[in-house]
Amino acid sequence: MPRRTILIVEDERSLAEVLAYNLESEGHEVHVARDGRDGLSKARALLPDLIVLDLMLPVMDGLAVCRELRSDARTKGVRVLMLTAKGEEVDELVGFHMGADDYVTKPFKMKPLVARVRSLLRRPDAEEAEADKVSGAGLEVDRERHTATAGGEDLNLTPTEFRLLWTLMRQPGRPFSRHELMDASRGGDANALERTIDVHVRSLRQKLGDRAETVETVRGVGYRFNENAVAAD
Template identity: 40%
Template sequence: MKTIYCVEDDESIRELVIYALKNNGFEAKGFECADDLYNELQFKLPDLIVLDIMLPGEDGYAVLANIRRNNSTKDIPIVMLTAKTSEYDKVKGLDMGADDYISKPFGVMELISRVNAVLRRSIRLEDKQSLISIGNLCLDEKRRIVTVSEKEVNLTFKEFELLHYLLKNKNIVLSRDKIMSEVWETDFEGESRTVDVHIRTLRLKLGDAGKIIQTIRNVGYKIGG
């Protein structure tokens, strides 16, 4: 169940938003001001925040800026609520990193529709960011799937970890010792042959796509592309 926070000082509007969200299958919590939101963010991060601009003390623009500056919260989707109708106010929020806005007064169905749309975009972006592709080879970090020409390749746990490490360090020459340390989490000398065996098996399973794994004589390996 997706969790949504609503920051709105008007109690009647806040309760309406919370009711509508819960009635549409969301877990929802309401907050009157920025400080209440910040306190909750220390315990749990939501999937989306509905944020009013006109708040007591720190306004919605300042809250938005703080959330986008913080590494732990910067990717949370935010829908702004605003009683302001000028184009400038709407553009300002979007330029500062808001994902969408809703002008007051608004209908419940519009609110739910916009929230769902922002969540869908966020999920698609997360999925896209979890993919690493070179040529016809694609590694999905999130689902731990590797495909070549859209056909899934069956890799062992360590083969996946090895390929993932090489792909993340594209065009960087990695020594066998470095690979052992990062993938096998050991620096025991003499075990570097383990890397060679896994590279050979990996190339075999990847077929023509395995050519992107290059041997650097007397050093180790790298992925080019």
């Protein structure tokens, strides 16, 4: 199975850490949010392949998060596995009605949960093959093969630069804040600082050469990808 991006939205730190460890052991890139609003923000920035979503969350509960995900064209196709202590049948029905793809009650065994995640990630998706590759302005990024090229020439990007370029190109024209880009690019590095995004962007621009202007600075916000900034080859 190709490497996938998974977002865990869980306020119980110890559980989130155990989930992250087991899913990273499966070869996935895992991000964690500890309240519903932060989870929704990360989901919109990362566009993960799957979200493990607790229902009883501070700030914004899991049902509200799922409702927002399904009402947004960018995130409506993201797979959602709800994780909650509510185990009554009516709770499950409400969860599925809100758009959950699967529903697991606490307490649970880790191996079966990981198997359900694996099954969800294997579920056919008509847009999946296309979603693993983005292109524009002569640039092409293939997430499954982890390759990035400019005019057919390989770009020797670091993992952080690769994730930055993927995130920006996935939604061309959309301004991303430095905080959103930090969430999208840091992977498992919980100590990343927001200001380091500027350093990574400068390095990325150098490697893009005459396509550096495609990564535009949005004053007071952050950065965006403008495929019209330069002519493609």
